[in-house]
Structure formats: structure tokens, C-alpha cells
């Protein structure tokens with residue numbers, strides 16, 4: 325039965341600096357690269373052999389995929405990149421320091437912006453230095469001004485259904501390298517987590533999460549590869 329393996333990218337420069345990141349394209353740190361390498365070593369040790377990979381179009385997820393695959397001796401793996409696996413768009417919070425934002429707006433408001441199901445952060449202003457709409461990778465795509473988790477789910481799931489499910493149906497093991505909130509979107513769907521309970525789910529960086537899919541593609545329990 326096919327396996328689905330999910331990895332959140334290794335620590336990014338803005339994870340380290342504690343800044344809201346979203347669609348802004350930051351790289352992994354040295355620690356993040358080491359996390360990706362360790363994830364690859366673990367997958368190799370546990371006999372994980374994906375037949376296809378998927379990532380977002382963001383450097384931190386792509387690098388994590390490549391570093392892990394290199395460690396597995398599988399840099400040849402066909403990998404598809406798609407913006408629908410991007411991190412949730414952080415709107416007007418992009419680039420701000422998370423602690424300074426808490427000091428200014430209060431813990432509760434920041435928690436709502438970060439973890440509520442359907443409250444989006446404030447929209448990104450026109451002319452923001454963190455605007456990505458003119459980046460060539462988003463040509464022809466309506467770049468959002470901000471996204472809630474619900475908005476993120478609404479663009480992750482169509483891609484999951486149209487591009488990824490068919491590969492699992494064909495019996496292929498699939499590796500996805502993505503982001504804290506695009507993976508929360510997917511895990512919410514796969515594990516049937518309620519709108520309320522998803523607010524408490526955190527996905528750590530660089531830790532492969534596995535679903536063993538049943539014959540009818542019902543996802544089994546999810547588990548950390550390190551614990552198996």
C-alpha cells in the first residue's frame with residue numbers, strides 16, 4: 325500500500341529571526357539544512373523510497389527536498405513544484421517580528437492571526453516591500469493579499485486531489501516537502517481534524533510524517549518516521 329511522507333522545510337532564516345514569513349522567499353539556515361540532511365538520512369535508514377515528489381515554489385521547501393534526496397542518493401527523483409503547496413500568505417504581517425507584533429496587538433490577537441481557522445491576517449498593502457505579485461514564478465496567478473488557514477485549504481486540496489491523489493492511486497509512494505500551514509491544511513483533511521482542534525496542531529521542521537494509505541486510499545494513522 326502506498327505511503328505518503330510529509331516534511332516541513334528545515335529552519336528558515338525568518339524562523340530563526342522570529343518573523344512572519346508566508347510567501348516571502350527566505351532560505352534555510354545552516355541548522356535548517358542540517359535538519360533536511362538528517363530527515364534524508366532517517367528516510368534512507370527506514371527504507372523510504374518515494375517514486376515521486378512535490379514541493380511548493382518556495383526556496384526553503386525546494387532546498388529541503390533536494391538536501392534530503394541527496395542524502396538518500398535520490399536526487400534523480402521526479403519532483404513537481406506548485407504554488408498551491410506554498411505557505412499560507414501572511415498578508416500585512418509579512419516581515420514583522422512576531423514578538424513585537426504581540427507587544428503591540430496582544431497575545432490573543434496574534435494567536436488568532438496565527439492559528440485561527442478562518443480569520444485572515446490584515447491584507448498586504450499596495451506597494452509593500454514584501455509584494456510577490458510581480459515575481460515571475462507567479463505569472464498568471466492571482467497572488468492573495470492574505471490567507472486564513474481556510475483559504476489555504478481551499479487551494480491546497482484541489483491540488484492534492486488533482487495532482488497527488490492520482491499518483492497514490494497508481495500505487496506510488498509520494499514525498500511532499502512543504503510548510504507549517506500548507507501541511508496543517510493537508511493533515512486537517514487527511515486526519516479529519518475539526519476546525520476547532522486544528523488550532524492546536526503544530527508541525528515541527530524537518531521531521532518526516534508518514535501516512536500508510538489503505539487500498540481505498542483512506543489514510544491510516546499518521547506517525548513520525550522517527551518513532552516507527
Ligand SMILES: O=C(O)[C@@H](CO)OP(=O)(O)O
Pocket residue numbers: 339343344345346347411414438504505
Ligand atoms: O511565518 C510563517 O509563515 C509561519 C511558519 O513559519 O509562521 P506561523 O508559525 O505563525 O504559522
